Amino acid sequence: MSELYLEGFTQNRELSWLKFNERVLHEAANEYNPILERVKFGLIYQKNLAEFIRVRVGSLNNLRKIDSLTRDSMSGLTSDEQIHYIWQEICRINENAEMITDQLYKDLRDIGVFCGSYKELTEADYDYIDGQFIMKFSSGFKPQFADRSDISENIKDGRHYILIDTYVDNTRKLMLMEIPELLLKGVTVRNSVGVSLLLPLNLIRLYLNNICFPFIPKGFIAFTAFRNADIDFEYDDFDLGVSAIERVKKMLDKRGNSGFVGAFAYSECVDNTLYEELIDILKLSDEEVVLCSSIPSLSHLNSLKDYLPEHVVLKNSFPELHKSNSSKNNRNNLINQIMNRDLLDAYPYDSMDNLLEILREAANHSKVKEIKISIYRMTSHPRIIEYLIKAAGNGKRVKVLIELRARFDEANNVDWAARLKDSGCEVYYGTKRFKSHFKICQVVFKKSFSEIGEQELITQVGTGNYNEATARQYTDFSLITSNRKLGNEVSKLFDNAIDGIIDNKFRYIITSPSCMRTKLIELIDRERVKGNKGRIFIKVNSLSDRQIIEKLSEASQAGVKVRMIVRGICTILPGVDGYTENIEIISIVGRFLEHSRVYIFGSESDERVYISSADIMNRNMDKRFELAFPVTEETCIEKIKLIMRMNMKDNTRAKFLLSDGRYVNIASNDIMFDSQERLLSEFGDFK
Known part of the structure; x- marks a missing residue:
């Protein structure tokens, strides 16, 4: 596909995503995976592709109706040309998918499953x-x-x-x-x-x-x-309050009758x-x-x-996650523990139990006066909702910011909003212009709880949704802290998102849509001036923001070592002479969906570490309330860096992105290192 790329160091967003889904498909052919897991990867590939066609091809169809001449800044393709090449790629990949499906049918015979045969x-x-x-x-x-x-x-x-x-x-x-x-x-x-x-x-x-x-x-x-x-x-016409729910329903009806x-x-x-x-x-x-x-x-x-x-299923699936006999965290009176130290959980290696226990305790705690939480996607039977309802029933003020516009979860979120409201929670639906995508939960105590007479806060921030099912399938970070300075800023961000205010007056946290792009560029430039002593590490799901990509290229040209893990869309091409020769990018597709976002700038005493809800995309920078949260406690920083180092060592699930847009296997020297399986075996609540 090299003929599709302009001279330079970027590639088309949509074609990059198709390469990601092709990597998912390849896991259906990967004999390293148990056969029943290979079947799952085939199903995920198909589901991913259907959503891509609905949303991304749908977006390009909308674009070509109003502007068929403007060219994509990453690849120089018009909307018509992008659609043409997308369907070329889908046809090519589909031929491969059919061959992989045929091979799955053949390999299923080894476990006694005969597909489509009359014999x-x-x-x-x-x-x-x-x-x-x-x-x-x-x-x-x-x-x-x-x-x-x-x-x-x-x-x-x-x-x-x-x-x-x-x-x-x-x-x-x-x-x-x-x-x-x-x-x-x-x-x-x-x-x-x-x-x-x-x-x-x-x-x-x-x-x-x-x-x-x-x-x-x-x-x-x-x-x-x-x-x-x-x-x-x-x-512009989006109304808050009850009318927001009516607008969601109308939008869903419109989607069902679109072209x-x-x-x-x-x-x-x-x-x-x-x-x-x-x-x-x-x-x-x-x-x-x-x-x-x-x-x-x-x-x-x-x-x-x-x-x-059952024995055939167990033998031909990934081993089930089981709680270890001795969880390293004593969850008795967890609120008091958090007052003394920060706690970082890495899903799915750690469970969501710490967050759930905090909410369970808060629902019954006599000194808790308020709970705040932002919800984007939920599981079908969440204990979190149960604890929020219980807290409201116990007289706590419970404020829930629920984003009704989480694509394909709109109807589900409307139902949860109604149930929470009926149970006495204060429910907010976001703002006219921006989706609320950040993940925060706060427990606010009465001042009498504090020994120093100030209001105490427990703040949880995460890179993933409050979904107990996906917490066992997606890799994410969840940080729980009692840091008042950081907590007060997060509380202000929550209020901003409810009121639709864009306020960049934050000293510690980084937020969008007000200042995230600007702050990330400042941090990149901070490393650029260090030359070959500069260090940048980024882990995101998608990377497509042009301004940040150009700044990463400038840092590379200055000699800064830039390492990135980008699971899906990646419109920057590494290793291009004169542009990105100091940038290294891998993608990991494995048993768990790599979903955490991590930004690390600098090294040693000059290092700054953030976990974030935001990918590096225009929509995250400009159209959503997002949060990048500084990690300050050394034990938490070391845990994040350990996991990132192990990800970068992966030679089983990881693939290198080359300068021509191709992904290739990482040479293993016959010593296999699967970072997800190693992390699962070495630490966490699950073994």
């Missing part, structure tokens, strides 16, 4: 499948005749459909049918050879005549189409008539519909564990 099925098995069809599927099939002009209105985003060619009284008719979710899971048969999984396409072929009866199908095309999800609030931006399809026809009609119905170009070798869904692999013996 292992007996007559009794077919009787069972017939029974399953009658009991489970037949009622879910609701094929409907439809005029071409009406079909698109009935197609829901991301759902799977069959468009069937039939004849009625010698007149050609089109029939549209949504594939039931149950059928997408296939039919699993336990028999003498193990487990036989009849795939959705097999089932459709077997029963299509039954489905269409009394009409005769002549051919069909199976497809899933994606609608534009880059539909956000009209910020199509891409599709995947499988055709079983003697000619291209249905395929051409589908393109016309969806109002897409030929390159925006990817032809597949099967129904574009891996849902049938999602529930394999339910049909396998």
Whole structure:
């Protein structure tokens, strides 16, 4: 893809993201992973790609309608050109994905799972499948005749459909049918050879005549189409209070009826008539519909564990996380412990129990008068919500800033907001112009609690969401401190986010949208003037802010050693002579999603360490309330640096980014070092 890059040291954001998702896909082919985990990576790849098409391709479609000439500053591509190259890449990667899926099917045979094969099925098995069809599927099939002009209105985003060619009284008719979710899971048969999984396409072929009866199908095309999800609030008209919830609901309705931006399809026809009609119905170009070798869904692999013996599942999965026998942190009366020292947890190696225990104690503590928390995404059954509700019931003032605009979690957040409000919590929905993306929780005590007569605060800041499920799947940092100076500044940021005030009068913390870009540039320049003695370390999910990228290049040209871990989007190219020769970048894709953000500037006594909610992207700098929080206690700093050093040593999950945009494996010399597995085994609550 080197022809896509301008002379210089940057690359296109969207094509960079596709490379990330391709690295996820490669984990589905990585024999170092247990086979059932390889299946998971395949499912994650597919889910990631669907969201990318909805959001990023949707955004480019919006852009080309209003400005088709402006070129992307990173790659020199117009919106049309970006869309063209994106679909080229998606088609290329999809061919690889199909080969990997075929290999997964073959490798699953080693654990007794036979996918899509008829050879292992007996007559009794077919009787069972017939029974399953009658009991489970037949009622879910609701094929409907439809005029071409009406079909698109009935197609829901991301759902799977069959468009069937039939004849009625010698007149050609089109029939549209949504594939039931149950059928997408296939039919699993336990028999003498193990487990036989009849795939959705097999089932459709077997029963299509039954489905269409009394009409005769002549051919069909199976497809899933994606609608534009880059539909956000009209910020200028966004009202706070109850009307904010109404606006979310309207926005979700609008998203469900937006135009199509891409599709995947499988055709079983003697000619291209249905395929051409589908393109016309969806109002897409030929390159925006990817032809597949099967129904574009891996849902049938999602529930394999339910049909396998427990010992087979355990042997072919990552070892389960179990609490260690002796957790290093005594959680009795944790509030008093935090008053004496800071506490840093590294998820998922440490559990979320320390934060949960702080909230549990605070809900019942006689000297606690207030709890504040900002919520972006939550799990389905959070203990955090339970403790907040209990605190409100015990007379504490509970202030919850919940961001209703967390993409694809809007409806979930609306429900939590209603429940919290009904339980006596004060619920705030953010501001007109900026999303609230920072992660903070504070416990505020009555002044009488303090021996010095001042108000005490316990402040927790994190790099990830208050989601107990993802805390065992994502790597994140959570710092809990009683530092009053830092706590007072975080409290002010919380109030700013509620009121929509941009205030950069902070001495210690770094915030956006007021000053984060400026402060990060100042810290980069601080190292630049040191020349080859300067040191910068950055770990983020995405890096695409042009101004900061240019400053990192200037630091590199001055001799500063810049090391970065960038999991996903990375629009700077390292190792480019004259620009970025002193920049080294790796990406880690492994068992856990690397999600923590860390900024380290300088070394030894001149070192400054921050954990942050913000990636280095325009949206984080300009359109969100974000926080970079200074880590001051030496034990916490050393823990962060230890984890970062181990990440940088990884030669199993990590890949180097080269100057031409390619990612390559790191030479291992046959000594494998998987940083995530090593960290899991060496410390933390889980073993």
